[in-house]
Amino acid sequence: MPAFLTDLNPGWLLILAGLAAIFIKIRSVRQVITIITPVVAILLLATTQHGVDHLTYNALGIELSFYRVDSLNFIFGLAFLIASLLNAIYALHTDNRLQDGMALAYAGAAVSATFAGDLMTLFIFWEITAISSVFLILQAGTRAAYFASMRYLAVQILSGVLLLDGIAYVWHYNGSLSLEAFTSLDQPGALIIFIAFGIKAAFPFLHNWLQDSYPKSSVVGAVILSAFTTKLAVYAFARFFPGFNELIWIGAVMTIFPVFFAVIENDLRRVLAYSLNNQVGFMICAIGVGVAGVGNPLALNGAAAHAFVHIIYKALLFMSIGAVLYRTGTAKASELGGLYRSMPWTAVFCIIGGLSISAFPFFSGFIAKSLTMSAVAAEGAANPAMIVVWLMLLFASAGVLEHSGIKIPYFAFFGHDSGKRVKEAPFNMLLAMGMAAFLCIAVGLPALVPGLGYQWLYGLLPYPIEAAAYQPFTLDHILTQMQLLILAVFAFILLKRLMLYPAEKPGVILDTDWLYRKVGYGAFRWVDTVWSKIGPATAAIATRLASRAYDNMVATFSPRGMLSRNVFSGGMTLWTAVILGLVLLVSYLTS
Amino acid sequence: MTDETPTGRDTSGRFVKRAATAVSAMSRTSDEGIHPMSKVLFGWTERKNIGAILFWVFAVLSVLLVLADLAVDRHEKIGFANSVGFYGLWGFLSFAFVVLMGWPLGRLLRRDEDYYGDAGGPPADVDPDLVDTRPGAASGKPEGDA
Amino acid sequence: MILELLLTSAPDWAIRHAAVLVVVVPLIMAPILALSPSGRLAWFLALLATAASTYFAILTLGIVQSTPGGIIEYWIGNWYLIGIEFRVDALNAMILLIVSGMAFLATVFAWPTILADVEKQKISLFLCAFLLCFAGLCGVAATGDAFNLFVFLEISSLSTYVLVAMGARNDRRALPAAFDYLIVGTLAASFYIIGVGFLYAATGTLNMAEMAAQLPALAGNRSVQVGFAFIVVGLGLKAAMWPLHQWLPNAYSYSPSFVTMFLAATATKVALYALIRWLFTIFNPDYSFEQAIFTWVLAPLGIAAMVICSFQAVFQTDVRRMLAYSSVAQVGYMILGISIATAAGVSAGLLHLFNHSLMKGALFMALAGVCLTYKGTTVRDFAGLGRSAPFTMSAFAIAGLSLIGVPLTAGFMSKLQLGYALFDHGWWWAVLFVVFSSFLAVFYVGRLLQAIFFEAPANPGRHRKEAPLIVLVPLWILALANIYFGIDASFPVGLANDGAAAALGLEALQ
Structure with a gap:
């Protein structure tokens, strides 16, 4: 392949094709573009030399490196490109130029950010992911989606601003924007960048943008959104903050708290959003274990492998629920049920996704999660605190099974029959789901042919040699994992028989978004009401004093004028006195 | 042809x-x-006594898995994880805890669907046929209009 | 390089008296203007006066930069130690340059707006008041005498009240606004003069440099501290330091649009300059009470201004009020920079001062252009203007982005410097407030830009009509300056660094 092509960041190709697709009116041409581009990008990536700055540019004295592939970011980029291909197939039944184009551009921005060779480039594409993804939420076309997308945009921009801020410090103090990992949070800019990444990774209490926006996006949009933003943040953490102890605890908490929300949540796409959060928690935790000791290569391998398989099975789950939403017009558990009668294939794929995310042996989740669990357990041998973390992760594994492995398929396709009789999902959706399901199984199988099965994935990990030495399919692993899962399923059946399983009820579940959507909005409404009362009051007086002679009076003494004057004569002098007193007091006390 | x-x-x-x-x-x-x-x-899920069958199948499976633990000599890094049936117990308890917590949490956190004032409907890109038949199907999903 | 060329080409008398001529030219021109029979002639003369002032201000800057000590001492009438001293160092020179430069640009674009806002027979008097105000501001920035500073402050304030009140022709609310401003301005001036009185009692001199020399010996003197408190509050009032800012939104909203633009770009800046002069040159941040004031009074007030006034700006419906509240918030940034009390902090504050006059100048100038052609200053009136007046509005957008602090604009540079200074000082938490406040700026500016470029015009009858060329040219000069200084900030950063060093009495930073 010609050199200039392999030097081209495949993400740029996607962005360019995406921008072009927006303007292509002929549907078939656009469809070809959306499918061919990721394929070409994967080929380009596969032939690229690792560890070299392929495309550099010097701007304003900053050396920018636009394309740099190494063992860490390769697997993330590959996963993004595969997800992009699956998304394109999944979206084939639609005819929406903006959505097609923005989906490609969004994926391209994520890939470009992954392969960025310096912080500034990372920031640029970081922002492009934020902006391009908003359109996917907006495509839902509902009022709720509009407001959610604005909240989403605000949070994403905030993350970008913080990142830029942090980069400025790094540049100021180190004079370099290279992709070097931080060694401590006390380093200049480290904390700010940490928070910026944390927002995108949906850390606890910073997470709500995700549950707020993804479930409100369009059918296709949710599938696309699920793949990129959070995993890009995971990559960024793996790149800049490996082995930070803070991440271990943040990750552990992150795996646990969404579990409880997912149980009571009615909207299945929102359940999946919580589940996404929980999965990212595993990766964050693994990154935190990162460099700490014995677990080092194992844990980072675990995070990378988990991100790869997660992107695919999470996409699969979102696709299957998306297909249900597409056909029935709802994704609410209380309105669904019994759909296996009309959508059996979708049900099969959904179950495969559920088995993968629950980490059943011989499905993809198992081989990734085993790495992380082994790494944490290895740390636990030396450090009692890590035993707590390990138990938390184990607890969360049972939780994943509950909400993604059982709740999603059970309430959508089985359980109480909703009486909905619809058509099976469109063929292109089935095809995309089938491909994703194939990957879930193929990657999860033991290496019957050496180099295939799980070994194929292990060969792509950041530390392939250590990965090759690791054996996921030992009797120990399989037995313990099966024990955990089967007894958990048994618990489900038991609770169901005892009628102790909470029924799915319609309703919204409060989360931290309550703070800004209800309390903040309430405050805003209050201000608004006060404001709107003042306005009519002005108008009322104006109409009463309709006579022209009084017009000047109104202009001078209208309530707003009076109001500000009242504030003035009293307030202004009072404030002056207060500040004077304050200054006097402080200088008196300190001299 | x-x-x-x-x-x-x-x-x-x-x-x-x-x-x-x-x-x-x-x-x-x-x-x-x-x-x-x-x-x-x-x-197979349409069998009448499927609940009971599943219950017993999984009960037996669970017992078998715990019994198998006796036979396998595990080498866990964390000491207490070696005890027989530890994973099974932890999985069972975790799952039960999560589900049972759903009762109080649901009461605490669940609100009406239009709590935020924007209950919304399905996104724009659902099946066009569905949209066409919506007036007829309205009785099928009363909550959607609430 | 341009400076050198100017210096070599300037006549000898100009170089000798440059520092004074900046002030004296407009001061003398003002009464002449008042006698001018025609408004157009008056405008032309005012243009000449401000141009001359700008020329002398640039000369002064050149002289300051080329003198070894970096200080011009000019005793008026050569009455050494008895008379009034004009004392110009890098800090004064920078402020003089900003004030006179903005005054010049303001005068250039003023003509059409004056025609629209002011009755024809009053134009000469109006411009006379403007020149007096300008001379007063320059005087404050040039003088080295504490009492003389008061006099110039009063000259500028009194003429400002007149200027604000002239807005009454369009909106009667200008009268109460001017009256309020009068009360507050008088309060501020009295506080200042009371403070100076206390210090005169303690030191026996009104010359700033002399006072600075005597103060260390008076450590612990209560009357010095009381004087200090009065001066800080008095100048804080003038500089619209939160919560002493409440005069500002009304004064900015109801005065003629040309006056708003001029005041927004200069008036609070000069008061801030005086504050810096007092805090750093006369007093010294080494005094423990002053350090405490920095940490416990100025920094919290600055942060409060940044956050609270940004919020207020978000909720305004009138664009001028929105920008006015934003101005108070920006003053908060400068106060925060000053309160760090390091050379880097003061320099960041000064840089923001410089950049802020560029961006607010451009914003209010564009606003004046809109007032001129479309009448109406609410956000709704701006809807769809992006299509009807693309040139005016894209300059507005550039300045707005600069106000937010988007990279590659001047506003970004100063916020960056402020962030560095805060970080160096260990106040990383304050950085979060700066970021948060910029985040709010995204909303209020974004709301406006959204209305301008993406909404349908409120009144579809309007068709394409730009502001007149004489408005567009200075507007675009400012807008392009916003971009240029966002890419290559070496000139303003150099000015600000020198200014900060001069204020703190350090060797030049570079």
Whole structure:
């Protein structure tokens, strides 16, 4: 392949094709573009030399490196490109130029950010992911989606601003924007960048943008959104903050708290959003274990492998629920049920996704999660605190099974029959789901042919040699994992028989978004009401004093004028006195 | 068209045609909205006593797995994880805890659907046929309009 | 390089008296203007006066930069130690340059707006008041005498009240606004003069440099501290330091649009300059009470201004009020920079001062252009203007982005410097407030830009009509300056660094 092509960041190709697709009116041409581009990008990536700055540019004295592939970011980029291909197939039944184009551009921005060779480039594409993804939420076309997308945009921009801020410090103090990992949070800019990444990774209490926006996006949009933003943040953490102890605890908490929300949540796409959060928690935790000791290569391998398989099975789950939403017009558990009668294939794929995310042996989740669990357990041998973390992760594994492995398929396709009789999902959706399901199984199988099965994935990990030495399919692993899962399923059946399983009820579940959507909005409404009362009051007086002679009076003494004057004569002098007193007091006390 | 294919390929052509008909039959939803594959794949779930069967199957499986633990000599890094049935117990308890917490949490956190004032409807890109039939289907999903 | 060329080409008398001529030229021109029979002639003369002032301000800057000590001492009438001293160092020179430069640009674009806002027979008097105000501001920035500073402050304030009140022709609310401003301005001036009185009692001199020399010996003197408190509050009032800012939104909203633009770009800046002069040159941040004031009074007030006034700006419906509240918030940034009390902090504050006059100048100038052609200053009135007046509005957008602090604009540079200074000082938490306040700026500016470029015009009858060329040219000069100084900030950063060093009495930073 010609050199200039392999030097081209495949993400740029996607962005360019995406921008072009927006303007292509002929549907078939656009469809070809959306499918061919990721394929070409994967080929380009596969032939690229690792560890070299392929495309550099010097701007304003900053050396920018636009394309740099190494063992860490390769697997993330590959996963993004595969997800992009699956998304394109999944979206084939639609005819929406903006959505097609923005989906490609969004994926391209994520890939470009992954392969960025310096912080500034990372920031640029970081922002492009934020902006391009908003359109996917907006495509839902509902009022709720509009407001959610604005909240989403605000949070994403905030993350970008913080990142830029942090980069400025790094540049100021180190004079370099290279992709070097931080060694401590006390380093200049480290904390700010940490928070910026944390927002995108949906850390606890910073997470709500995700549950707020993804479930409100369009059918296709949710599938696309699920793949990129959070995993890009995971990559960024793996790149800049490996082995930070803070991440271990943040990750552990992150795996646990969404579990409880997912149980009571009615909207299945929102359940999946919580589940996404929980999965990212595993990766964050693994990154935190990162460099700490014995677990080092194992844990980072675990995070990378988990991100790869997660992107695919999470996409699969979102696709299957998306297909249900597409056909029935709802994704609410209380309105669904019994759909296996009309959508059996979708049900099969959904179950495969559920088995993968629950980490059943011989499905993809198992081989990734085993790495992380082994790494944490290895740390636990030396450090009692890590035993707590390990138990938390184990607890969360049972939780994943509950909400993604059982709740999603059970309430959508089985359980109480909703009486909905619809058509099976469109063929292109089935095809995309089938491909994703194939990957879930193929990657999860033991290496019957050496180099295939799980070994194929292990060969792509950041530390392939250590990965090759690791054996996921030992009797120990399989037995313990099966024990955990089967007894958990048994618990489900038991609770169901005892009628102790909470029924799915319609309703919204409060989360931290309550703070800004209800309390903040309430405050805003209050201000608004006060404001709107003042306005009519002005108008009322104006109409009463309709006579022209009084017009000047109104202009001078209208309530707003009076109001500000009242504030003035009293307030202004009072404030002056207060500040004077304050200054006097402080200088008196300190001299 | 297919009737006029050359005689040499007639058999294979007919085979293809028959296969295509079969596939199409297996993928065409019946008038009652039942997909033929559902019987093949999930027919077993329609048995009357499926609840009891599943219960006993998983009960037996669980016991077997715990028993198997006796036979396997595990080498866990964390000491207490070696105890027999630890994973099973932890999984069972975790799961039960999570589900049972759903009762109080649901009462605490669940609000009306239009709590935020924007309950919304389905996104714009749902099945166009669905949108067409919505007035008729309105009775089928009363909550959607609430 | 341009400076050198100017210096070599300037006549000898100009170089000798440059520092004074900046002030004296407009001061003398003002009464002449008042006698001018025609408004157009008056405008032309005012243009000449501000141009001359700008020329002398540039000369002064050149002289300051080329003198070894970096200080011009000019005793008026050569009455050494008895008379009034004009004392110009890098800090004064920078402020003089900003004030006179903005005054010049303001005068250039003023003509059409004056025609629209002011009755014809009053134009000469109006411009006379403007020149007096300008001379007063320059005087404050040039003088080295504490009492003289008061006099110039009063000259500028009194003429400002007149200027604000002239808005009454369009909106009667200008009268109460001017009256309020009068009360507050008088309060501020009295506080200042009371403070100076206390210090005069303690030191026996009104010359700033002399006072600075005597103060260390008076450590612990209560009357010095009381004087300090009065001066800080008095100048804080003038500089619209939160919560002493409440005069500002009304004054900015109801005065003629040309006056708003001029005041927004200069008036609070000069008061801030005086504050810096007092805090750092006369007093010294080494005094423990001053350090405490920095940490416990100025920094919290600055942060409060940044956050609270940004919120207020978000909720305004009138664009001028929105920008006015934003101005108070920006003053908060400068106060925060000053309160760090390091050379880097003061320099960041000064840089923001410089950049802020560029961006607010451009914003209010564009606003004046809109007032001129479309009448109406609410957000709704701005809807769809992006299509009807693309040139005016894209300059507005550039300045707005600079106000937010988007990279590659001047506003970004100063916020960056402020962030560095805060970080160096260990106040990383304050950085979060700066970021948060910029985040709010995204909303209020974004709301406006959204209305301008993406909404349908409120009144579809309007068709394409730009502001007149004489408005567009200075507007675009400012807008392009916003971009240029966002890419290559070496000139303003150099000015600000020198200014900060001069204020703190350090060797030049570079």
